Amino acid sequence: MSAAGGGPSEADISPEVLLALGVIGGLLGIYLSDINVLGGVIAPVLGSLGAVCAIIWGADAIRRVASYGLGTGVPSIGYMSLALGIIGALVGVALAATLNLTIIGPVLGLVAGLILGAVVGIVAKVIVKMKIAVLIRCTAEISGAAALAVLGFSSAIAGGYGLDLILAKVIAPGFIALFFIFVTMAIQHPFNACLGPNENQVRTIKLAVSTAFSVMTITGILAIFNPSLVYAGVPAWLVILVIGAIGWVVSLKSFICASNEAAAEVSWNAEIPKVEE
């Protein structure tokens, strides 16, 4: 349970496990998004799944920092960290392109996101004097997760993580703006939606999986913009869309079941609440 109003949150799944899931899963997915197996149809799906891992990690980091009573600041720290994460991701792939070492782009993006997040966390703690013990670590983690998530979904549409591909297929059509705002929503919504004295980490993570797959589903639709990835008549966008939708439905169902179980009472009747006398 989490107090959501001043103190560290209790966790059934340790932050380190989710960090490992986000970093390893995210990087692995992005790197595999560049492989050309089965006409490149599978690779974008792996890129998207890497981004899903990163969002789950970011949502847990938001939960840890927001448990100190951020309240309406939950969306704000999401917004801020996503901005840092996107800058980090683009700095990473741009730097890699400049050095002619495309392969190090995702790692550089992650590192740049982490550094930018840590710097802003230090400013908030040292200059603004916010008294949150985990602020620097969590701001860095959210920004790092944001960098990987945006890079993962971008590579799914572009068919790789090279700067040229991302510029042509994601930034020029403006999809990067949607990723900024939608990944913000996907990372901050789980804890923002579930906060309260009876918040529970597992339920929040179930919602994080659902929000992550919601972005993947929409990414599947947007991947129509890159029709070159086809194998045996099956386009990559369709595979992303179908797997994203299945993941979305399954995780959503799991979240709704968990909510019904944890509810004080579940009612389908328009009955009058009893307390007000």
Added chain:
Amino acid sequence: MDPITLGVVALMGAAATIAGATEDIETDIGSESNPNSQVQLAPQMGHLHRFINKATSGEPVAYGVWAGVAGSVAYLFLHLFNLNPVIAIAAGASVAALVHTIYTVTSHLGRIVGQSQFGQPVYWDALTQALGPIAGHGFIANFSIVAVAYLITLPIEGLAHPFPLPLLAVMWGITLGAIGSSTGDVHYGTESEFQQYPFGGGIPVANHGDINIKSSVGIKNSIDVGNFCAKFGGPLTGICFGLLVFISFWITVIFGLYGGLVAGIIIVLILIILNNRIEVFARKTYGPYKE
């Protein structure tokens, strides 16, 4: 002055008015943004309620997402399939409505269950009956705001914005959410939730969460809130956003860039004076505080 540009600007103003009105009514049905904190606190104050607690971030982020999804899908249909703009934008707004509905369900469930120790039940009937109006109003708002973003990109004199549609849709969605959050919410928040308290006194912290959960007959629900806000708060937000969009383009179309800046400053000054007069009049006429 190009009459076609002026006509398009008028159409943008009309679309923005519809977007503003429906956005405000939709978010009021969901108790989103400012009134949301009070709905959230109500169970702790002993008021078990049947309101929708749609804590899907604040309105600016939420409408940035919905409009962004609608604009991106519309852009795809426009550029790859050369679809008619009206159909393409409607298709985009339909996909956004699906996302919007699911996020409504998850945020309501999450917040209500997060309060379960206070005995607040999950009323599935209250949730499901509100989903249609939320999705419907959201669809109209997203359709209208993406239409505004699309009209700005039309290759005509004075417009022809170089940014792609998805980017403009996100920016206009955030703007719409910000106006909806700041303008219409007061009608639901301080006027409907706290209608048992005298007007003009503000809401002291001690009264937070002490909201009115009864309607004229029976227990109030979120559809009642929608009906209440459709009479004043929604149209007011629509007029505000519509005027904002229309005037900000109209002044440059009519007076040019620098003349438009001067005209804009004059209009802002007139509005400040008018707002002050209206508020002083309202407090003197209806407020509890006498000099």
